[in-house]
Amino acid sequence: MKHIDLIIIGGGPIGIACGLEAKKKGLNYLIIEKGPIVNSLFNYPVNMQFFSSSEKLEIDEIPFISNESKPKRNEALEYYRRIVTSNHLNIHLFEKVNSVKKEENIFYIKTEKQEYTASYIILATGFYDKPNTINVPGEELTKVAHYYNDPHFYAKQKLAVIGASNSAVDAALECYRKGADVTMIVRGPEIGRRVKYWVRPDIENRIAEGSIKAYYNTTVKEIQPQQIILKTIKGEVSIENDYVLALTGYMPNFDFLKRIGIRLSDDEKRYPEYNEETMESNIENLYLAGVICGGMDTHIWFIENSRIHAKTIIKHIISGKQNV
The missing domain is CATH 3.50.50.60 (FAD/NAD(P)-binding domain)
Incomplete structure (x- = not known):
């Protein structure tokens, strides 16, 4: 069983942003994505145009150049794919995570292909997987x-x-x-x-x-x-x-969150519990990033306002490691 300091579950834009930040800070990390790179964007309609302008979809200050101010799906796929390949990010594709369990200070992760242990987890799984x-x-x-x-x-x-x-x-x-x-x-x-x-x-x-x-x-x-x-x-x-x-909307995989042990609010919003200053969930060393933080309010968090999660989380992880 391979041990990795940080496992990032979800290879969408925010998961990629977390991987970039982890790499810059010298962490031993792995991104695990159940489909292709930015799987949720890949499954968007072929002709879709984003509401946000291209500069608001940028991660890690890497310029996103598009033909119009608001890019199309194919341009976003090209942008995020090039980031992954050009930066040689450590990412496993088409590998679905089946379970995450914590024993003492170690997380045990089982996927469809293999098993891992990790000291830290970031969940950046978005909300597009389960339709309403x-x-x-x-x-x-x-x-x-x-x-x-x-x-x-x-x-x-x-x-x-x-x-x-x-x-x-x-x-x-x-x-x-x-x-x-x-x-x-x-x-x-x-x-x-x-x-x-x-x-x-x-x-x-x-x-x-x-x-x-x-x-x-x-x-x-x-x-x-x-x-x-x-x-x-x-x-x-x-x-x-x-x-x-x-086309009545989508939701995060709440069953997966509950199996891990993340607490959700009792109302219909089903907000996951996390510290807004560190993005750490109710489970120590397990962090939430991106749209998943909004529960059923999937319109609260977007790429443009959750990009900061990557820096916030990695900074907290680094400070924790330094204090050990």
Whole structure:
């Protein structure tokens, strides 16, 4: 069993930032990622454009040059991949962590491929792994997807898009423009207030002109092979349907956190417990970094405001080692 000073679980932008900082400070570290480099970004829609400008997505003051002020997914993949390869970061890809247990002062980590021990752990696993399900009959059908990739697939199809956030709006607009017959199903009275300001007028105008249909104050009762049953303020409505994109948001892997022993708040927010000054969790020498710190409030932490976590954590680890 190989011992490593610091294991960073999650190879997204913040996990990479932690690896860069650990390397600069001379720590023996390893990043473990269950998929490719920046797995969550890789699974974003192919045409996605970030809300943040490129300089706000930079890590370790490494310039991020993009064609427009707000970069696209492919540019972000190139940026973070080059950081990993050019800096020769120690990262294991396609290696899912199954368990983390602490005995005395040592962490025991089991992955799908091997086992490790570590003195310190950083969890930077993000929130994109587990979709918020709508829990209705038919959600398990193969026509239903919680992740959206390429609009070409839905051309000439009757597509229901559930949700009113950025991901739902982007999918509705892109699929409409590739020839899909799009219907949006929105639980509230309007399109989400956090939708990108340059996109919101587009979706509102398409709905107003009837190019994209929208049901507001509506939820899904049941999904069937050839139709979808809606609950509206005027009663039940059945519409023809070929495919469903249930883009209702995502959440951190709370089960994984609880198995490790990280305490979560009792309310629906499920905030993990950590020291805001050091990012150390309720488990000594186990730190949280990035979006995972916000629990269900996944809009609180972004790359741009959680980049500092890397320096904060590594500084605390170094000070602890010096005091031993």
